[in-house]
Structures are given as C-alpha cells and as structure tokens.
Amino acid sequence: MxxxxxxxxxxxxxxxxxxxxxxxxxxxxxxxxxGTATLVLLGDFMGACPPGLPAGCHPAEDAPWAMLRYDEEAQRWLPLANNLPADLVSVRGYGSATLDNYLFIVGGYRITSQEISAAHCYNPCLNEWSQLASMNQKRSNFKLLAVSGKLYAIGGQSLSNVECYNPENDWWNFVASMPNPLAEFSACECKGKIYVIGGYTAREFVSMSLSALSPGSSSGSRAGDG
Incomplete structure (x- = not known):
C-alpha cells in the first residue's frame, strides 16, 4: 500500500x-x-556523458538516459531511470517538486514556445511515471512548492494566480493571487506560508518585492521592498 x-x-x-x-x-x-534522500537530474544525456559517468555507459546507443541520481559516497552521477514520458521530452520552464516521495513535473513550454498545463508524477518505489490531472491554467517559468501535503503552482509568464493540487482527489483549483504577475522568481515555504521574491513582471521589470501567500487564502500580501 x-x-x-x-x-x-x-x-x-x-x-x-x-x-x-x-x-x-x-x-x-x-x-x-x-530510504536515502538523493539529488535527481532530468534531461537527455545521449550526446555526452554527464559528470561521473564513464564513457560508453549508455544503456543503448539510441536510448539516452532520462534521469540520473547523485551518489554521495561515490561522488558521481548514476543512472536512475530511462522511461521519461514522451510528452515530457524537450519541455522547458516547468515546475518541479517532491511530495510524499513522489517527484512531480508540471507545466512548462515546448520548443515551439507553446505553454502546457500537463502534470506528471514519478514514483521511485515502482520506477514508473503516471499522468495526473492537468492544471486549469497553462503556465511556464513558475514555481511549484509542496506545502502541508499539497502542491502549489505559483505565477508564471504574465500570471499572478496560484493553483493548488490535492493528491487525495487528483484535482487542481485556484486558491490565491499574487499582487502582480510574476515569472522566473524565487519561492520557498516557511511555517506554512509561501514567500515569493524577485522575478520579472509582465513588463519585464525586475521585481525586488517580497510577497507572502497563505495557503487557503484568496490573495497574497506584500511583505517588503528592496
């Protein structure tokens, strides 16, 4: 179970x-x-061996590594899995987070610059990916955070809204908004609150403000300016 x-x-x-x-x-x-917490690297490592991997170590010449894990004792990257879903290949600007020992990859944009709302989950216990309910809003260059057993997709290119994902019902819903649309910012969780700092506004101005979001509230507040 x-x-x-x-x-x-x-x-x-x-x-x-x-x-x-x-x-x-x-x-x-x-x-x-x-188990042991580990760093995970996602990508296409066919063209060149990643740091710590010996030459000629790929599983097959036509099958690139999709995921690597970092072995702290050996101080090298080792293969983790090679089953990245096809619709995640070449996706950039996505949000990633871990919750209950699951890895979530959400949103982003394709090489055609088309934004997506898809959500995928990697289960390391079974070494398998599964597709989840998509977000209500396509978004890229946003932040995905795990807070109190749920996921929060915050902002994104020209976006100020926030969506919450509940793994108990596999569903997204809008929960809050930031004071301004924001992309490529930094965010973290502290004592149940989400703090957002920096990033770019809709007019590509650099934001120096610090905002605080309380999960479950309808809006965020500005905590300070730099």
Missing amino acids: AAHYHQVLRRPDARPHLLLPSALQQQLRERRMR
Whole structure:
C-alpha cells in the first residue's frame, strides 16, 4: 500500500476521513519515506556523458538516459531511470517538486514556445511515471512548492494566480493571487506560508518585492521592498 500511497488516498472506500485510520495513514507515509534522500537530474544525456559517468555507459546507443541520481559516497552521477514520458521530452520552464516521495513535473513550454498545463508524477518505489490531472491554467517559468501535503503552482509568464493540487482527489483549483504577475522568481515555504521574491513582471521589470501567500487564502500580501 505504501508504494501506491496517493492512489490509496484516492480510493472512495479508503479516504482518511472515511475508513482509513489516521494512524495507518501516517504509518503508510512513514514507510514510503524510508530510504536515502538523493539529488535527481532530468534531461537527455545521449550526446555526452554527464559528470561521473564513464564513457560508453549508455544503456543503448539510441536510448539516452532520462534521469540520473547523485551518489554521495561515490561522488558521481548514476543512472536512475530511462522511461521519461514522451510528452515530457524537450519541455522547458516547468515546475518541479517532491511530495510524499513522489517527484512531480508540471507545466512548462515546448520548443515551439507553446505553454502546457500537463502534470506528471514519478514514483521511485515502482520506477514508473503516471499522468495526473492537468492544471486549469497553462503556465511556464513558475514555481511549484509542496506545502502541508499539497502542491502549489505559483505565477508564471504574465500570471499572478496560484493553483493548488490535492493528491487525495487528483484535482487542481485556484486558491490565491499574487499582487502582480510574476515569472522566473524565487519561492520557498516557511511555517506554512509561501514567500515569493524577485522575478520579472509582465513588463519585464525586475521585481525586488517580497510577497507572502497563505495557503487557503484568496490573495497574497506584500511583505517588503528592496
């Protein structure tokens, strides 16, 4: 059950507030989180060997590595998986985050500059990808953060809105807006709040303001200016 943690939460007969005891839910999550945290690199590494990989190490000449993991003891990058979904190839400017030992890749734009709203999830316990519900808004150059068991897609090119993803029902909904549209900014979570700093406004001006978003609220507030 731990290997399919989010799928278990989505089952109508096993929702935590219905039949799945909270203690069992916590036990499943703790079991899923066992192991060693690692850095993961996504890309197409066919043209040249990444740092730490010996020459001629690719799985096949016509099959590039899609994901690498960093081995701290060996101080080198090692293959993790080679099954990146076809519709994720050549996508840039996407948002990425981890939640409950799942890796999420959301949104971005293709080499044609077309923005997308698609969401994908990698499950390291099963070494497999799955497609999730798409965001309501196509967005790129935004930030994706995990806060209190949910994902938040914040801003993006000419966007100020924020969407929240709940893994229990595989659904996105709008929850808040930043004071101004913002892209290519930095963001982090601290004590349940989301802080956004820097980035570019819709008119490509550099923003020096610091904004705070409270998950569940309808708007953000400006915390300060530089």
